[in-house]
Amino acid sequence: MIARPRIEGGSSAAFWTVFAAPALWIVAFFVIPLSVIWAYSFGHTEGLTEVAVTGTLGNYARLSDPVYLWIFGKSLLFAGATTAICLLIGFPYALVMTFAAPRGKVLLLLAIMLPFWTNLLVRTYALMAVMRSEGWINQGLGLIGLGPFEMLHTNFAVVVGLVYVHLPFIVLPLFSTLDRLDRSLIEASLDLGAGHLTTIFRVVIPLVWPGVLSALLLCFIPALGSYLTPDLLGGPDSQMIASVIERQFKRANDWPFGAALSFVLMYLTLAAMAWRALTERRAAARVAA
Amino acid sequence: MSRDRAGPLDYARRWPLRLWVGAVMLFLYLPLASLVLFSFDASRRTIRWEGFTFDWYVRLAGDQALITAFVNSLTIAAMTTLVSVVLGAMAALALWRFRFPLRGAFDGAITLPIVVPEICMGVAMLVFFGTIAPWPRDLAWPFDLGAITIAHITFSFPFVTVVVRARLASFNRELEEAARDLGAGELRALRDVVLPHLRPALIAGALLAFTLSLDDFVITFFTAGPNTVTFPVKIYSMVRFSVTPEVNAASSVLMAITIILTLLGMKLQGTDMAGK
Numbered sequence: 001m002i003a004r005p006r007i008e009g010g011s012s013a014a015f016w017t018v019f020a021a022p023a024l025w026i027v028a029f030f031v032i033p034l035s036v037i038w039a040y041s042f043g044h045t046e047g048l049t050e051v052a053v054t055g056t057l058g059n060y061a062r063l064s065d066p067v068y069l070w071i072f073g074k075s076l077l078f079a080g081a082t083t084a085i086c087l088l089i090g091f092p093y094a095l096v097m098t099f100a101a102p103r104g105k106v107l108l109l110l111a112i113m114l115p116f117w118t119n120l121l122v123r124t125y126a127l128m129a130v131m132r133s134e135g136w137i138n139q140g141l142g143l144i145g146l147g148p149f150e151m152l153h154t155n156f157a158v159v160v161g162l163v164y165v166h167l168p169f170i171v172l173p174l175f176s177t178l179d180r181l182d183r184s185l186i187e188a189s190l191d192l193g194a195g196h197l198t199t200i201f202r203v204v205i206p207l208v209w210p211g212v213l214s215a216l217l218l219c220f221i222p223a224l225g226s227y228l229t230p231d232l233l234g235g236p237d238s239q240m241i242a243s244v245i246e247r248q249f250k251r252a253n254d255w256p257f258g259a260a261l262s263f264v265l266m267y268l269t270l271a272a273m274a275w276r277a278l279t280e281r282r283a284a285a286r287v288a289a
Numbered sequence: 290m291s292r293d294r295a296g297p298l299d300y301a302r303r304w305p306l307r308l309w310v311g312a313v314m315l316f317l318y319l320p321l322a323s324l325v326l327f328s329f330d331a332s333r334r335t336i337r338w339e340g341f342t343f344d345w346y347v348r349l350a351g352d353q354a355l356i357t358a359f360v361n362s363l364t365i366a367a368m369t370t371l372v373s374v375v376l377g378a379m380a381a382l383a384l385w386r387f388r389f390p391l392r393g394a395f396d397g398a399i400t401l402p403i404v405v406p407e408i409c410m411g412v413a414m415l416v417f418f419g420t421i422a423p424w425p426r427d428l429a430w431p432f433d434l435g436a437i438t439i440a441h442i443t444f445s446f447p448f449v450t451v452v453v454r455a456r457l458a459s460f461n462r463e464l465e466e467a468a469r470d471l472g473a474g475e476l477r478a479l480r481d482v483v484l485p486h487l488r489p490a491l492i493a494g495a496l497l498a499f500t501l502s503l504d505d506f507v508i509t510f511f512t513a514g515p516n517t518v519t520f521p522v523k524i525y526s527m528v529r530f531s532v533t534p535e536v537n538a539a540s541s542v543l544m545a546i547t548i549i550l551t552l553l554g555m556k557l558q559g560t561d562m563a564g565k
Contacts, residue, residue: 006388006389006390007387007388007389008387008388008389009386009387009388010386010387010475011475013475014386014475014476014479015383015386015387015389017379017476018379018380018382018383018386018387019379019380019383019387019389019395021375021376021379022376022377022379022380022383022399022446022450023380023383023395025376025442025443025446026380026395026398026399026402026443027398029417029439029440029442029443030398030401030402030413030443031398032417032421033413033414033416033417033421034405034409034410034413036413036416036417036421037409037412037413037416040416089313089316092306092309092310093309093310093313095300095306096300096301096306096307096309096310097301098300099298099299099300099301100301101301104301108310110555111314111317112317113551114548114551115317115318115321117500117504117547117548117551118321118544118547118548119503119504119506119521119540119543119544119547120504120506120507121506121521121524121525121528121540122321122324122524122540122543122544123320123321124528125324125524125528125532125536125540126320126321126323126324126540127320128528128532129320129323129324129327129532129537130319130320130323132532134334134336136323136336139336164316164317164320167313167317183298186298187298221404221406222406224406225406225407225408225409227407227408227411227507228506228507232528232529241408242406242408245408245409245412246408246412246511249412249415249416249511250415250511255416258412259412259416262406262408262409262412262413263409265406265408265409266405266406266409269404269405269406273404
């Protein structure tokens with residue numbers, strides 16, 4: 001007799017009623033498509049859209065080509081700079097949010113969430129309009145006799161755009177860690193004569209450090225995979241990984257290489273998720289102990 | 290009159306921090322505000338204010354291609370919402386209620402679409418609907434939107450699951466047990482006791498799915514064939530050329546819809562929290 005899988009919590013009829021449809025959906029339209037891409041990343045093209053999966057690692061090896069290495073490095077640099085600037089801008093904001101009155105808290109939350117919910121394309125376009133040479137930043141600079149500066153279609157514009165888009169990604173997790181912080185520790189530090197800045201750097205930041213790391217990751221990973229922002233705000237030399245992936249699939253028709261590139265992004269994402277789960281579990285264990 | 294002195298932890302009332310928050314607000318909102326402002330500007334060049342006009346909106350309403358794209362987007366969003374709420378709620382119930390083999394794998398697979406980079410999901414959909422399971426070409430509307438809708442449901446329903454699971458955590462199981470003791474069957478108890486409790490989460494999840502679908506550009510861009518255009522894809526092709534007041538107007542419309550839906554969702558969840 002085959003041992004039937006154990007289902008606990010209710011009748012198996014009820015279980016299959018709620019389980020079957022979402023499970024089938026996620027396998028058919030998510031797990032399978034991603035697995036195909038994963039398999040393609042170990043293959044090579046034969047003919048126009050035929051891909052032979054041969055188990056080759058050649059697509060991953062092509063990443064060591066200086067052209068792609070440079071683009072990869074630049075993507076890491078852009079995402080890193082974005083994350084650092086977001087932290088710099090976002091930390092004081094999250095701090096204010098944490099210590100605001102309940103009403104202010106809601107308003108500050110809303111203020112950071114509304115642009116987040118606004119279409120990415122719309123936000124990017126808004127930045128294009130502001131930063132182009134006739135935009136009002138350059139007009140304003142013109143009034144005091146400066147510029148116009150070419151800002152749009154530069155690497156600078158890409159980083160500004162990435163910061164603009166990813167600020168909520170860092171503020172929200174920062175706020176949720178700061179909000180859980182034991183305030184008496186800050187008060188103790190202030191009572192013992194430390195200044196506010198000393199308290200923040202020597203008490204608050206070390207205490208919330210795991211949360212800060214996790215916030216940095218939540219900002220870094222999506223920034224690394226950005227497609228639209230470098231595409232619209234960047235110049236010819238501001239390409240990031242996603243633009244290269246797009247080219248492999250839409251124009252160059254080198255699916256296996258594109259697949260390998262997207263899976264490098266996936267591996268990074270999965271590693272980040274695993275790391276986060278691990279640190280959270282460790283933190284929970286520490287609280288329990 | 291002197292205001293009461295700020296306490297040591299009243300960081301929200303210290304002026305350098307207030308200034309900082311103000312600057313962040315300007316950074317976040319000035320570009321968007323100027324976008325909306327110039328959608329009402331009479332000048333074509335969207336540089337200097339030359340008088341108020343609705344011309345660009347009128348012109349949008351007469352642009353047949355844009356209207357088609359808009360109707361496509363709303364149709365996709367509506368279908369996505371419907372299916373996502375059902376699938377999302379089912380997955381949440383399965384994870385909340387049952388212990389089963391591979392539960393962790395199922396949980397992971399459901400959570401993954403939320404964190405996967407859009408570009409990866411986009412190319413996966415491109416290949417899937419291109420070669421593995423080609424979506425039939427030249428279908429009548431709205432069936433030609435099928436591939437995009439399936440892709441949208443796939444990244445939307447996990448968000449519904451998250452919202453519904455959060456709500457289920459506050460469900461008092463004794464209520465369901467009471468219903469069962471009083472003779473209700475398993476499904477009857479689910480329908481009459483659990484679902485009413487979930488209602489706010491289902492509404493919030495529906496609004497979330499609708500906004501996500503309406504807003505998506507990257508995944509749609511990869512999934513869509515050459516003949517199916519959604520509103521964001523259409524705006525993208527307009528933006529590529531230049532900054533024009535028509536794009537400002539179209540963007541403002543999209544922004545207004547999203548903001549209204551988001552505020553509605555927050556309000557619904559807010560009243561829900563207050564009711565507890």
